[in-house]
Amino acid sequence: MKGNNVCIREQADPVQISNCRDKIAANERSFSQLSGILSLSGNEVRLKILYLLEEEGRLCPCDLSDILGMSIPAVSQHLRKLKDGSIIEAAREGQTIYYSLKEEHLKVLKPFFKYINLQNLKKQAL
Amino acid sequence: MKGNNVCIREQADPVQISNCRDKIAANERSFSQLSGILSLSGNEVRLKILYLLEEEGRLCPCDLSDILGMSIPAVSQHLRKLKDGSIIEAAREGQTIYYSLKEEHLKVLKPFFKYINLQNLKKQAL
DNA sequence: TTATTATTTAAGCAAATTCTTAAATAAATT
């Protein structure tokens, strides 16, 4: 960011700006963590995967690929991102690997599932 | 997606898979809408902007640029995305344009602000 | 031990994201 091209508003409130800077600085970690979770959930395929895991308890890459109509490597790569973000966990059972939601970030995710199901109810009420 | 490279599990439950497909199909619009909001909020800069608008009521690009320490065009382009997504709205006042949160999607956003403030309280409790 | 099944990994590519810089609007001031 260059110094010029900057507007120095006369009406700007330096106290407000300073307070805002403090608020941002005080929550830097939270913004980083939360935006991480949100950007993972903000992909339509991954949001569907999370919703399905909530509904079904656990699912394997093979079934997810079947349900979502996309290739297994594509699904697997989404699952890895979610796992890297500590949003889901894997449990092996023979050759099959079952993925499920981790408790850790469920509080952030639950409202999303509620939103989806609420929209569905509204639709059915018509 | 190619037909081969597909695993046809013997233990796969065709009824479960069919039900899952139905659930996804029934909520296609909701997934699209919600993932849109989440991907907008999933950028750290935009999440900060949304948080600041919630805290302050309204802010202009100039002040946001100052608070966040980034160029005005960069901020302006984030604001446009948020406006295109109906998450914020603009109100002109002379040369200054004030942005604020729209009521429409506040229900989805509110938990994020609560999360940030809760983390902050936890930190202060130490 | 060889083949099959379920999954992951890696390389490559097209598209999307996010910044920078420079130029264009648009309102207020001189």
Add this chain to the structure above:
DNA sequence: AATTTATTTAAGAATTTGCTTAAATAATAA
């Protein structure tokens, strides 16, 4: 009318994302 101020827009570059295809693991079955 010309200048300043606040903001947007556009073009370009670096990075990230999300798929495809092919090859690599890893467990089970023949």
